[in-house]
Amino acid sequence: MVSFHLVSLSFFFSQATTYFGLAALSIINIDTLVANISRFSHSMLHLPIRHSSTSAS
Known part of the structure; x- marks a missing residue:
């Protein structure tokens, strides 16, 4: 029973680390x-602003 608990515990820890x-x-x-x-x-927000400012000027 103790070995079964150790195996399940090691399996749980390996799964947890994964x-x-x-x-x-x-x-x-x-x-x-x-x-x-x-x-x-x-960049997409800055492109139209730059283009609109250059076209306005």
Whole structure:
């Protein structure tokens, strides 16, 4: 019974570390994705303003 508990405990810890690693990777990917989206939207917001100001002048 003790060996069964040890095996289940080690299996649980391996699963937990795997899920934690996947979560960390997804968080990093989401962070870079948000940064890219904000940078892209920032450039898209600045393009029409620059064009409208140059066309007005």
